[in-house]
Amino acid sequence: MSLGSLAWLIVAIAILILFGSIALLVYRITKPLKNVLVDADIIAREADELMANANTLLVDVNGKVSTLDPAVKAVADLGVSVSDLNSATKNLTGKARSSNASKVASAFSTMNNMRKNHKSKAKSSSTATEAATEVTE
Numbered sequence: 001m002s003l004g005s006l007a008w009l010i011v012a013i014a015i016l017i018l019f020g021s022i023a024l025l026v027y028r029i030t031k032p033l034k035n036v037l038v039d040a041d042i043i044a045r046e047a048d049e050l051m052a053n054a055n056t057l058l059v060d061v062n063g064k065v066s067t068l069d070p071a072v073k074a075v076a077d078l079g080v081s082v083s084d085l086n087s088a089t090k091n092l093t094g095k096a097r098s099s100n101a102s103k104v105a106s107a108f109s110t111m112n113n114m115r116k117n118h119k120s121k122a123k124s125s126s127t128a129t130e131a132a133t134e135v136t137e
């Protein structure tokens with residue numbers, strides 16, 4: 001065997017060792033990757049089931065919300081009605097106060113006049129009784 005063929009043999013053996021180590025490295029890398037792919041497939045299936053459950057739940061919630069919509073609208077209308085009633089009550093009390101204020105004032109003045117008349121009559125009758133008692137004595 002010549003020196004050139006020995007060199008080619010060494011190069012061939014080195015290339016075989018290099019390819020063998022690369023193949024071993026690729027095998028060691030792909031083995032955990034297969035586990036990762038299996039795990040990813042399991043996760044994808046579970047995610048699909050979860051999405052299906054979420055879609056079912058959303059359909060159920062949407063149905064219940066559509067059932068509650070009339071009740072919510074009725075409560076909103078009731079709130080508006082109560083607000084209108086409060087405004088009307090405030091307006092009515094304001095009008096009643098302004099009209100009653102003059103009526104109350106006139107009633108008080110009438111009562112004061114009646115009281116004054118009663119006091120003056122009481123004074124005149126008391127002076128008449130005092131004069132009558134003086135005459136009899």
